[in-house]
Structures are given as structure tokens and as C-alpha cells.
Amino acid sequence: MTYAASVIVHTDYAGDGLAEAALAPTPLEQVRRWVDAARRRQAERGDVPEPTALSVATVDAAGAPDVRTVLMRFLDARGPGFVSDLRSAKGAEIAATGGVAAALTWPAMYRAVRFRGRAVELGRDEVAEYFAGRPWGSRISAWASHQSSPVADRAALEAAYDRYAALYPDTGSAADVPLPGHWGGWRIDCTEVELWAGRRNRLHDRLVYVRVESGDLADAAAWEVTRRQP
16 A cells, blocks of 8 residues: 655744843743733734643653643742643543643744643632632533543533533522532642744744742742753
């Protein structure tokens, strides 16, 4: 059997790059700058859908890697955070190893941010506050779906949704759907935050905040900046 040759398409990245002189003094400020820029770009041009889409990588107890995309729901000095069913595959893998890496990627802007560190479970008060602000249907689905577990078919999933919708009808109140005990999330306590900026001839810029002291993402003294080869 013969196969047709693959068509190779090469794009020379025409990004502005990132120089040390332009880098913010803290990882938090720099990441916020880029997230805000991605949101503005989406609002103006529409070519950065889901600016806070976060690819989260974990490994299981046997060392096998896994990755999935969630939304970054938190970003402050403690690190980026996301929510999920704690019983999910990511929940089991985080519980087994604690290690996590994540990335924000904006291809239209030739930019990406990489986070590496340890997962820290969100406090229940913080989870409850966030959960109450979700749309009613999203809160119902948190009850209906046992994330990552097999399901017989689409009809079974929708039937579970209908059961919980009847149990917790939409009253327009943030309290009409209680917080499930299995629903929560994590922040990434970062050891590295890398800013990647695509440039021509594959000579991309990679500037990395590396933790050298205790402190959070807003503490400039806790981080040292290094440049890595592309």
C-alpha cells in the first residue's frame, strides 16, 4: 500500500517577540497583560476564541501523561486556577502525584504562557462563591455528570440532567442549586512561568520566571528571569 506524501505548510511567525526590557517585574503582572491583550483582540478581531482556554497536563500513578483543556477561572498572586469534578481523571491524577503543568495559547497572536508547579485544592468557600455565579444549567450539569466515567449513551446523560433539573428547579436564585461535594478545583502553585513569543525564522523568544525564593506570583524577589533557546 502506498500513501500520498504529506503536504507541509510552514508559517513564519510575524510576532513582535518579547524583550527583557519589556517584561513586567512579576509573573502575575506579565500574565495579566497578555490575558488582557488576548481578550481585547477577541473583542476587536474575533480571532482569539476563549482567551482563557487552559491546557492542563498531569500524569497518573503509573507515570502516563494526560492533557485536557479547561477554562482558567482564577488568576491572582496564588496562581492560575480552574474548576472541575474532583472525581474526574484529572482529579485522580492530581491526587496521585500533585504535579501539574498548564498552558495558555493564542496562535493568532504568536503567544503562549506555560505554568509548571504543584496543584493546590481550592478552599470550599472560594468554590462555593464561584459556583453560585455559574449559569443554572451549568450548575445542574455538575450534578448530572460524573466526569470522565463511562455513560451508556447521550440519552442517559440527558436523563440524568433532567432528574437534577427537576430536583433543583431554576428560581433565579444563586442558591437554587447546592454545591456538590464532589465539585471543586485547584490552583497551580507555580515553580516556573514561561512567556513564549513567536518570531521569524523560528528564533522565538522564551523568557522564564523561575522561582528562587518563597513568595507568590506578585513578589518580584521570589523570581529570577532566564532566557531559553527556542
